[in-house]
Amino acid sequence: MAVFTPVDEADARSLLQRFSLGELRSLRGISSGIENTNYFLSTTTGEYVLTLFERLTHAQLPFYIDLMSHLAEHQVPVPHPQATHDGARITELHGKPSAIVTRLPGQCQMQPGAVHNALVGGTLARMHLAGQDFAVNQPNLLGVEWWAKTAPVVAPHLPADAADMLRDEVAAQVAAAATDAQRALPSGPAHCDLFRDNVLFAGTPDAPELGGFIDFYFAGCDTWLFDVAVCINDWSIDHATGEIRADLADAFLTAYAAERPFTDAERAAWPLMLRAAALRFWMSRLFDFYLPRPAQTLTPHDPTHFERVLRLRRAHTPLVLP
Numbered sequence: 001m002a003v004f005t006p007v008d009e010a011d012a013r014s015l016l017q018r019f020s021l022g023e024l025r026s027l028r029g030i031s032s033g034i035e036n037t038n039y040f041l042s043t044t045t046g047e048y049v050l051t052l053f054e055r056l057t058h059a060q061l062p063f064y065i066d067l068m069s070h071l072a073e074h075q076v077p078v079p080h081p082q083a084t085h086d087g088a089r090i091t092e093l094h095g096k097p098s099a100i101v102t103r104l105p106g107q108c109q110m111q112p113g114a115v116h117n118a119l120v121g122g123t124l125a126r127m128h129l130a131g132q133d134f135a136v137n138q139p140n141l142l143g144v145e146w147w148a149k150t151a152p153v154v155a156p157h158l159p160a161d162a163a164d165m166l167r168d169e170v171a172a173q174v175a176a177a178a179t180d181a182q183r184a185l186p187s188g189p190a191h192c193d194l195f196r197d198n199v200l201f202a203g204t205p206d207a208p209e210l211g212g213f214i215d216f217y218f219a220g221c222d223t224w225l226f227d228v229a230v231c232i233n234d235w236s237i238d239h240a241t242g243e244i245r246a247d248l249a250d251a252f253l254t255a256y257a258a259e260r261p262f263t264d265a266e267r268a269a270w271p272l273m274l275r276a277a278a279l280r281f282w283m284s285r286l287f288d289f290y291l292p293r294p295a296q297t298l299t300p301h302d303p304t305h306f307e308r309v310l311r312l313r314r315a316h317t318p319l320v321l322p
C-alpha cells in the first residue's frame with residue numbers, strides 16, 4: 001500500500017485553497033508504488049495526482065518538478081506540476097514536501113508488444129530532444145560514481161562468482177566513463193527508470209495511444225543511450241529468461257531513431273551501455289535488499305533478475321542499433 005502518510009479530505013480542501021484548481025470532488029489513495037504517498041485528486045477543474053515525497057527533501061525536488069514542467073510545456077506527455085497562487089510548485093503537507101500534478105490517462109502495460117515499444121521509443125526520443133534546453137544540470141545520482149561507491153558495500157553479501165562479476169563490471173564501466181568517447185555521447189536530462197510500470201497507455205487494446213511517462217524521481221542528466229538501454233532491458237525482453245526479443249527491440253529502436261538518429265559513437269558504445277543499464281538495477285536492488293531503509297515497508301524487487309540480465313549482456317549483444 002503506497003499511502004505512507006494519510007491525507008484526509010479536510011487536508012486536501014485546505015491545500016487546494018492555495019491553488020486555482022477548483023473545489024475538491026474526491027480523494028483516493030493509490031495502492032501501487034513503493035517510494036511516495038500518492039492520491040488521485042479530483043476537483044471541479046480536472047483530475048490530478050497529489051504526491052507526498054517520503055524520500056526526497058524539499059531541496060532535492062526542484063530538478064524533478066522543473067524538468068517535468070519544462071517537458072510538459074514542450075508537449076511531452078508527462079505530469080504537469082501545478083503552481084500555487086504564489087507560484088510555488090512544491091508545497092508541504094504533514095511535514096512532507098508535496099506536489100499536485102496533472103493525472104495522465106491510461107494504464108500500465110506489463111505485457112507490451114511491438115506497438116507499445118514503438119510508442120515508448122518515439123516518445124523517449126522526443127523527450128530527449130525537448131530536454132536539450134532545460135537549464136539545470138543534475139547528474140543521474142545512481143550513475144557510475146554511485147556504482148563505484150556502492151560495489152564494496154554490496155559485494156560482501158554475494159557469493160564469490162557474483163561478487164567477482166560485480167567488481168569486474170563496475171571496473172569496466174568506470175574505465176569506459178573516463179574515456180573521451182563516452183563523455184562525447186549525446187546526453188541531457190534522462191528519465192533513467194522508464195520501466196513498464198512508469199508508462200501509461202490510453203486508447204484501445206488494438207490501437208493503444210501513449211498516455212504518458214510518470215515517476216521522474218530517478219531522472220538526471222546522463223547519456224541518452226543509457227536511457228534507451230534501461231528501456232530495452234525492460235520493454236523488449238523475454239522476462240522469464242532476460243533475453244532480448246528482436247521484434248520488440250527493433251520496434252523500439254526504429255521508432256526512437258526516426259525522431260533522433262543514433263550516432264556512430266552510440267553504435268560503438270551500445271554493448272557496454274546495455275550492461276551498464278543492467279548493472280544499475282542489479283545494484284540498486286541489491287542495495288535495497290541487503291541495506292533496507294528503516295521506513296521501507298514493501299518487499300524489494302528481485303535482484304537476481306538483473307544479475308541474470310547482466311550475465312547475458314556480458315556474454316553477447318544480439319542486436320545492433322539502427
Ligand SMILES: Nc1ncnc2c1ncn2[C@@H]1O[C@H](COP(=O)(O)OP(=O)(O)OP(=O)(O)O)[C@@H](O)[C@H]1O
Pocket residue numbers: 002030032033034035036037038049079101102103104105197198200214215
Ligand atoms: N500523473 C499521474 N497520472 C496518472 N496516474 C499516476 C500519475 N502518477 C502516479 N500515478 C499512478 O500512481 C501509481 C504509483 O505512482 P508511482 O509509480 O509514481 O509511485 P512511486 O511510489 O512514486 O514510485 P515507484 O514506482 O518508484 O514505486 C502509478 O502506477 C500510477 O498508476
Ligand SMILES: N[C@@H](CCO)C(=O)O
Pocket residue numbers: 193195281284285301
Ligand atoms: N524500476 C526500479 C524500481 C525503482 O523505480 C526497479 O525495477 O528496480
